[in-house]
Amino acid sequence: MIDVGDVIARVHRAEWARVVAALARRFGDLDVAEEMAAEAFAAAVERWPVDGVPPNPGGWITTTAYRRAVDRLRREVRREEKHREALMLADTPEPLGAIDDDRLRLVFTCCHPALAMEARVALTLRMVGGLTVPEIARAFLVQVPALGQRITRAKMKIKAARIPYRVPDREDLPARVTGVLAVLYLIFNEGYLASDPEQESVRGDLTAEAIRLTRLVRDLMPADGEVVGLLALMLLTEARRTARVSASGELVTLGEQDRGAWDRELIAEGHALVRARLAARQAPGRYQILAAINAVHTDAPDIRDTDWSQVVALYDQLVRLDPSPIVRLNRAIAVAELDGPQVALAEVDGLPLEGYHAFHATRADLLRRMGRSEQARAAYDRAIGLAGNAAETLYLTRRRDQLTGP
Amino acid sequence: MAQYLISVLHDSTELATDEEMAAIDVFNERLQAQGHWVFAGGLASPESATVVDGRHGEPIFTDGPYLESKEYIVGFWIIEAADLDVALRLAADGSKHCNRRVELKPFLSE
Incomplete structure (x- = not known):
């Protein structure tokens, strides 16, 4: 039945x-x-x-x-x-055939750079993902009428400004693909690192939807290395999703995660994609590098087996593409494992990230490992004040309260 | 084909330099050669504006711009383009050539 x-x-x-x-x-x-x-x-x-x-x-x-x-x-x-x-x-309906191109047209129209980022996200989830307006509103903690209006306004702009329904010209294409991937990654990250304290800390519905959409875009543009890279990055991140939050709702860091709880199937698929990109012998973009970093992590049966020099080398490659402070912060976290917390702290201090919780959380962790408890405590306080994710706040608070000595 | 207005925004009333004017000429010639040109012009400073209200009997004239603002429209192009992607590329080029930010807006169609 x-x-x-x-x-x-x-x-x-x-x-x-x-x-x-x-x-x-x-x-x-x-x-x-x-x-x-x-x-x-x-x-x-x-x-x-x-x-x-x-x-x-x-x-x-x-x-x-x-x-x-x-x-x-x-x-x-x-x-x-x-x-x-x-x-x-x-x-009569046209025969199925050029239909795949239609879906690609739809993706590019929904992710058009002349639309506000939040409109692109809402439109993509509605038009390509098929989520209902209330579902999207719930996912992003927006009132249903406001979300509906966001979509209506975006559709009006598409019509009035004549945002085209086609795959961009070759000269626009690389930038526009990057724009599509940014929308997909934002949806994934909102599921993975829910930024609102009232929300569940990790939401599988959004990460699953982001992966489904990225698979679709990969099927439509199989030759684009960055699309493959983003899919691999999502799969290797998603594989660790359940291990990332404890039963009591606290964030579990990479080093403390139960690696047996990682999803082997997703990891195998992610690794295969990363290997395929390495075999392509083309200069990788940021998503491919991030995927490769995650492949190194998910390759290690234990945190102690991690090939940190490989991770740092990949971050060096990423810094050359994108020398932003956040990338340098993440590189410094890997440097701490390779050269010790002191070297890492020297690289972290001075990064212009005063308003970013991960900056203070990283400093707190490095200072803690150096035995500088008082400074660590102050840094944890800053991080807790800025963190939006509930699981992260719980984790940071416990770490702070476990500090001993000055 | 649709028409778009490209407004040139600037935060001072200084006129374009000779180099900027030369670059604008190059851009204008390209617009014409490629069939995008409809019209273009530079505008005098905001102090030269007069607000006119002719809706009720005797028209009322008020000296100065309607809105005090930090940025003014100092010039504009009206272009023809097949769609927004084409118009965006032209607007980006225009912005580069006149060395100012621009705002792109479609005309109402039909």
């Missing part, structure tokens, strides 16, 4: 982006595409339990959405002559 609800959920995951993307190209309107795709799935919820699941569920959804869009445009045409042109085109 098949559960029709499960089938619909599965078809939704597999087909939503394809349906929206095809309708958007056919009708030149994201609004129509989104609404009609949603209506088609609502019709499935009504019809399939009665009529049975059609032999080609995805095709049924596409055809239903397509017919409804045509009906709606017909109604509008009666009121507004200017839509007549849209109806001059054929009345």
